Amino acid sequence: MNVYQTKQIRNVAVLGHGGCGKTTMIEAMAYITGVTNRMGKVVDGNTISDFDKEENRRQFSIGTSVVPIEYNGIKYNFLDTPGYFDFVGEVEEALSVAACAVIVINAKAGVEVGTQKAWDLCNKFNLPRVFFVTNMDDDNASYKNIVAHLQVLYGAKIAPFHLPIRENEKFVGFVNVVNMKGRRFTEKSQYEECPIPDYSMENLEKIREALMEAIAETNEEYMDRYFSGEEFTYDEIRYALRMNVRSGDMVPVLVGTGINGNGCQMLLEILDMYYPGPDENFISGTNTKTGEGFTADYNDQKPFSARVYKTLVDPFIGKYSMIKVCSGVLKPDTTVLNVNKDTEEKIGRLYVLRGKEAIEVSELRAGDLGAIAKLSVTTTGDSLATKEVPIQYEKTELSVPYTYMAYRAKNKGDEDKIASALGKLMEEDQTLRSVNDKENRQLLLYGIGEQQLEVVVSKLMNRYKVEIELSRPKVAFRETIRGKVKVQGKHKKQSGGHGQYGDVTIEFEPSGDLEKPYVFEEKIVGGVVPKNYFPAVEKGIQEMVVKGPLAGYPIVGLKATLVFGSYHPVDSSEMAFKLATILAVKAAFADPASKPVLLEPIASLQVKVPDKFTGDIMGDLNKRRGRVLGMNPDHSGNQIVEADVPMSELFGYNTDLRSMTGGIGSYSYSFSRYEQAPADVQAKEIAARAAEND
Structure with missing residues (x-):
């Protein structure tokens, strides 16, 4: 593979709902550009992107794979991401190194939940994006409905650059709205000019007018010319659109098909024309030697630095650290510094990955994506640099697994x-x-x-x-008492020679602090228990709070006051007093007056859903013994429902939430505190622990 300069590189993440056609679109691009001589199919398990056996068996993407494609002097690094929500960490890793995104929409299915989630992720990473409506050759495809749905969701930002042309109910080409010309497909995604059909003119004029209005708003001169009826030149239109697209103020919508690659060539050309290369983006890190900021900005004239955005571990192809070069040039057979680990790593050969194929290259320049094999200490998120200029970059913040x-x-x-084996899988998947x-x-x-x-x-x-x-995981309950009792614990044993004797009377009551296991005090008068046995009494309490008498859970919030006791001048020992104290704790929890209870962990839960689902969410939370505390709008059509819910009731919540909201809902939680569990929950848990111990 050729070495490309920074300005000749485009790093493009491909997003969309699961099964919308992302992998097929990339496969089509590889075919029309000559990377492969035949189109692979997801159902046949022979695509470039989905090379993992698990992906082939399930017929959907699980991990992000890179497919570099060369076309007209530009290298496009396509990052094929999973569409299923469980693998969002892979998507976030891809977006952290991409400069733009293609959001694929299946024309038959229309705008789906995954489409909206892809849009939200692009907002999170501040990426310009383009919609590619594939499967336009399907009889049920409705481009008009898709554009209308997108405009309802995202307003005037949606800019159709294409209108489909159909003849005899077949998708044969498209109208380029920007230059007002018809395009008819010939072969391998190529096209030739053709007349614009009469039936397209009415809709075309409306869309063209909206584009011109958006262009006019880019500066005052254009606005004056627009209102005076003056036409813009093609170069002016392209420049203004480029500015709007890059800023995210305009999102183009294109048409095509995946299985035969129609429209893919136009997508490549638009990614080159309107979307930024690495040389037009910014990135900065910190020089750990000086503590000063370092502006890398993908400048290949600066010292080398890179960040590892993903790790691939495979028993057959080995371990690869996938990197994005942030500055300078990396060449084989060099030594670099892992800045995070402060350890030098020897670089052997350099590769560009195309699916599972490792293609050796002579160098990697700033802005490019590549791979290094068999690094010993380097993991995902680490920064690589020179020893002289050690630059560290921030790690990508990935979704938290709940x-x-x-x-x-x-x-x-x-x-x-x-x-x-799990260690290797966790190297690959940071979530x-x-x-x-x-x-x-x-x-x-x-x-x-x-x-x-x-x-x-x-x-x-x-x-x-x-x-x-x-x-199903066990829940970490706690044990405590709600009442005050005074109990005696006596350990007495005689078996020839020195015996064992310890006698304590302890008052137990709630301490009021569930953060601490216990508080120990003594109020001994007259030396009935010598001072040298006080530590032994406390040690007995220490041992018991680890595993309480009710169900074997830790004890919290216990106050123990040693008030009386007796000792034997010969038979008493620290061990005897410790055992006497253990008997006292057991007696306290066995006494109904102490009101022993199990405490269950309570989570502070936040659920983010569109307004229309809030009723269902609150009803479900009530079934889970949750207490809804309130709702807060996020000013994007969603509500954030806040509630306190027992941790035991959150098992399976992810699946249930997706089912209730069609996959659009999301949630997070954190441990809040312990509260007394209901009597039926306590009885069930105590019985279960007893059976388990038996």
């Missing part, structure tokens, strides 16, 4: 293999986390959604030959 399940090895002895919940003696697997966790189970089995079982 869905989790417990997991365990299906076969004994596989624990180490599973930990190693995947494994947590050891020591309190409940369980391993937890966190992800964005249940489908992502299912894919992890499948990858572990097929890729690494280990099996895990997912199950």
Whole structure:
């Protein structure tokens, strides 16, 4: 592959709803530009983008893959992203290195939830975008309805650059609204000029007028000329559109088909004409040696620096650190500094990845995307630079995983293999986390959604030959008392020689502070318990608060006051007083007067949904024993519902929320506090723990 200068590079993320045709569109581009000599198909599992076995089996994208395409002296690095919401971390990684985005819409399905989420992600990363309406050859395709829907959602920003031309109910070409010319498809996405059909003129004039009005608003001179009826030149139109498109004030809508590549050539040309290369973008980091800011701005004359935006770990093709060069030039057989780890890494060969194919290159220039094999300490988010000028870039903020399940090895002895395999999967997917919940003696697997966790189970089995079982996770309850009791604990044992004797009377009551396990005081008068045994009494309490008598959960909010006791001058010992105290704690929790209870964790939940779904959301939260605290508009047609909900009731919430809102709803939560669980929940949990211990 040729080495491209910074201004000849376009980094383009391809977004859209799952199954809308993103991978097929990229495959068509690869075919029409000569990258491949035959079109791969998703159903056949032979596309460039979807090379993972799991993707082939499920027939949708799971990870982001890069497909560089060369056309008319420009290198387009297309980042094919997953459309299913569970893999949003992959999309965010792609958007962090893209300069623009193509949002694909299936003409048959129309504007879907994934289309809107793609728009929101482009807003988050401040990227200019273009809509590509594919599948226009479908009998049920309605370009007019799609444009109208987009204009309802996003207003005057939506600018149709194309109008479809149909003959005998077949999609044969399009009208270029910008230069007012008809285009008829010939072969391999090529086209020739043709007359504009009469039936297109009425709609065409309206769209053209809206475009001219938008152009007129770019400066006062154009506005004066527009109102005086003067026409703009083609160059003036292109320049003004370019400014509007790059600023995000205008979003073009194009037409085409994926399976035969119609319209793909025009998309490539528009990405070159209207969208920025890396040399027109900005990026800055921090020189960790001096503490000063470093303006990289994809200048290849500055010292080398890069950031690792994704890691690919495959048992067959190896580990690749996928990088975007932020400044300077990277060449093979050099040594660079991993700034985050403060460790030098030896660079061997340099590659450009095209799907799973690693193409060796002689250098990577600023703004380009490439890959380095077998780096020892480098992980996703790390910055690479020279030792002399160590530049560190901010890590991309990815979506937080809130869905989790417990997991365990299906076969004994596989624990180490599973930990190693999960480590590799977590290197690839930064939204995947494994947590050891020591309190409940369980391993937890966190992800964005249940489908992502299912894919992890499948990858572990097929890729690494280990099996895990997912199950409902246990909830971390707490134990405490609500009443005040005075109890005695006596440990007495005689078995020849020195015996054991410890006797304590302790008052137990709520401390009022659930953040602390216990508070210990003593009010001994007359030395009935010697001072040297006070630490042993506290140690007994320390041991008991780790695993309470009710259901084996930690005790919190307990105040213990040692008020009386007795000792034996020969048989008493620290161990005897510690054991006596343990008996006292058990006696306190067994006494109904202490009102022992289980406390359950409460989450502070925020649910973001369009206005029309708020009733359903609040009704569902009530079923989950939640307390709705209020609603706040986000000024984008959504409401943020705030509620307190028991953590145990949030299991499966991700799936239920998507079902209620058609996938558009999102949520987040954080631990808030502990509250007394209802009597039925307590009884059920205590019985379950007893059965488990048996």
